[in-house]
Amino acid sequence: MKDGLLYLRPNIQVEPLFDYWYAWSHLIPPATAARNLTERHFKIMDSYINAPQVHANAVKNPKLLGGPFMDYGGKRVDEIRELRAQTKRLRPHLIELSDAINALDEILRTQAKGFSLQPLYHLAPDALKGYVELVYDLNHNPSFRLIEPLLYQSRYYDRSAQSLMLSVLTGDDRPFVLSTPRLESDSVFHLRVPFDDEVVDELFRLKSNPRPWGEIKEMLKPPESSEPLARSFFTPDPPPPYSPYRGSGLRWRYLGHACILLETPDVSILFDPVLSYTYESEVSRYTYQDLPDSIDYVVITHNHQDHVLFETILQIRHKVKNFIVPTSAGGFLQDPSLKLILKNIGCRNVIELDQMESLEFENGSITALPFLGEHSDLNIRCKAAHLARVGNRSLLFAADSCNLEPRLYEHLFRAVGNVDAIFLGMECDGAPLTWLYGPLLTRKIERAMDESRRLAGSNFAQAIDLVRQFNSKETYVYAMGQEPWLGHIMSLKYTEESRPITESNRLIQECSKHGIYAERLFGEKEILIENLCVKEAVSH
Ligand SMILES: [Fe+2]
Ligand SMILES: [Fe+2]
Numbered sequence: 079m080k081d082g083l084l085y086l087r088p089n090i091q092v093e094p095l096f097d098y099w100y101a102w103s104h105l106i107p108p109a110t111a112a113r114n115l116t117e118r119h120f121k122i123m124d125s126y127i128n129a130p131q132v133h134a135n136a137v138k139n140p141k142l143l144g145g146p147f148m149d150y151g152g153k154r155v156d157e158i159r160e161l162r163a164q165t166k167r168l169r170p171h172l173i174e175l176s177d178a179i180n181a182l183d184e185i186l187r188t189q190a191k192g193f194s195l196q197p198l199y200h201l202a203p204d205a206l207k208g209y210v211e212l213v214y215d216l217n218h219n220p221s222f223r224l225i226e227p228l229l230y231q232s233r234y235y236d237r238s239a240q241s242l243m244l245s246v247l248t249g250d251d252r253p254f255v256l257s258t259p260r261l262e263s264d265s266v267f268h269l270r271v272p273f274d275d276e277v278v279d280e281l282f283r284l285k286s287n288p289r290p291w292g293e294i295k296e297m298l299k300p301p302e303s304s305e306p307l308a309r310s311f312f313t314p315d316p317p318p319p320y321s322p323y324r325g326s327g328l329r330w331r332y333l334g335h336a337c338i339l340l341e342t343p344d345v346s347i348l349f350d351p352v353l354s355y356t357y358e359s360e361v362s363r364y365t366y367q368d369l370p371d372s373i374d375y376v377v378i379t380h381n382h383q384d385h386v387l388f389e390t391i392l393q394i395r396h397k398v399k400n401f402i403v404p405t406s407a408g409g410f411l412q413d414p415s416l417k418l419i420l421k422n423i424g425c426r427n428v429i430e431l432d433q434m435e436s437l438e439f440e441n442g443s444i445t446a447l448p449f450l451g452e453h454s455d456l457n458i459r460c461k462a463a464h465l466a467r468v469g470n471r472s473l474l475f476a477a478d479s480c481n482l483e484p485r486l487y488e489h490l491f492r493a494v495g496n497v498d499a500i501f502l503g504m505e506c507d508g509a510p511l512t513w514l515y516g517p518l519l520t521r522k523i524e525r526a527m528d529e530s531r532r533l534a535g536s537n538f539a540q541a542i543d544l545v546r547q548f549n550s551k552e553t554y555v556y557a558m559g560q561e562p563w564l565g566h567i568m569s570l571k572y573t574e575e576s577r578p579i580t581e582s583n584r585l586i587q588e589c590s591k592h593g594i595y596a597e598r599l600f601g602e603k604e605i606l607i608e609n610l611c612v613k614e615a616v617s618h
Pocket of ligand 1: 533
C-alpha cells in the first residue's frame, strides 16, 4: 500500500439520476424522457402526495410488486412535493415536448386519412416542427418519425437533469427504481455532474487506481458539510488482484442475470453488463473486481433496463474499448437509438450490428441474430441475440428472445449451423405492455389488450424447440432476474410454482433426458473450455 493513496470502496453505490429519478435508457432520449416525466414521474408523485399511505400499503403487498408505488413508508411527502415543484420549474421544455407528442398523435389520428400528409406539417405543434417526419405504413396507418440526433442537440436534451448519488450499500435491498425517486439525506453524497463528464471515469478508475484525498477532493468538490461523508467512501485498502484467464481456450463466467464475461487469450467480451457491488452476502457472486482492466467488447442484446444498466455501464465505461448494440428502427418513439443513447452518456466507439451482421476478431466473431417478441408487439427493432464463435466453439446468447415462430430458427440453423451452448431467458409470463411502455402511449389502452401484450420470453415448448433446432449440447437458462441484487430493477420474486420456474424446470429435465447438459444459472458460475480447435472449424 502506498501512503496516503485511496481507493473507492467496492460497496459504494453510485446511482445515476435524472431529476432524482433513477436513470434508465428511456430517460436519455428527449422524447421518451419527456413522456416518462409527465406520464410516470408526475403521476406517481401526484398520487403519493394525495395518498401516501396507499403507497406504503401497496409496497408491502407482494402482489403489487413492481407497481407504481413509492417506497417511503408514507413519509417524506413534503420532499416529494418540492421535487415535483422543482421539476415543473426546471423542465418546461420537456413538458411542452410531451404535450406536443400528445397533440401530434391526435392530429394524425383525426386528420391523416390516407391522403397526402403535407398539409399536416404546418398543423404540427411548434415544439416538434422540424424534428419529425410524418409517414404512413403501406396500409395508410399514420405515424411519425423523430429526427433523434437533432433532438439531442436541442433545448430538449438538458444534461443538467443528470447527476450521480453516492452512498454506502451493505445489502441487496434497494427500492424499485421505476417508482421511487431518490432523495437527499445525510448519508448520500450528490455529485452533480452529467453522465458524459470525465469526472465519472476518474471516479470509477479509483476502484483500482488510488489517488491522494487532496486530488479526489479537488475532483468531487464536496461542500464542506459533506466532506467527511465523501471522504468515508474511500479506503487505503486495495481490492484483491484480478485473476486473468491464462488458458489457451475460453473461459466464461456468469455474473448474474444476462451478464456473462467471455475471455480468450485474444479477446474479452462482456454481455449485458449488470453488476452487483462487493459486500458480505449469502449469495456468492462475481463483481466489478472480477473484470479485466480492459474489455474489448461490451455487447448489449436489447434496450430493457435489466440489459442496459447505466449504473454498471458508467462504472466500466473507462475500460471498454467498444460497445456493440443492435440497430434501432430509426426515430420511432418506442424504439430510440441505443447508439445515440450510449454516445450521449459518454460511451465511445459504439457500433451498431444489424441482423445477420458479424464482427470479426482474432480467432472468432460475434453475429447479431434476429430476436422476436418480448416487446409487446411494438415496432421495436433494437434487439438481437448474439452468436459468439471462438475457435470451433459457438455460444448463443439469446437473452429474452421469444420463439414465436420456430421457422425463424430453421432458417437460422441453415445460416449458422449447430450451436454448442445456448443461453436463454425464460421469463415467460412477462409484464404487460404499459409497465414499461405505458408513458409513451397517448391514448388509454384497454386492460385486456394490455394484459395480452406482454414482455414475455420463451416458455418450455418454445425453448425446447430452439434448443433442438441448433442441436445444442448445453443449455443455460439465464436472465431470470432472480439474483437478490437485481430487485431494484426487476421487482420479480418467483416461487417454486411460478411459471418461469416450472417451465424452465421442464426444459432442464427434458434436456437432461436427451443427454443435453442443462442448468438454470443463479449467482455465479465459471466454465473453462480448453483445447479449442482453431481456424478450420470457425467458418460454417
Ligand atoms: Fe427484455
Ligand atoms: Fe430481461
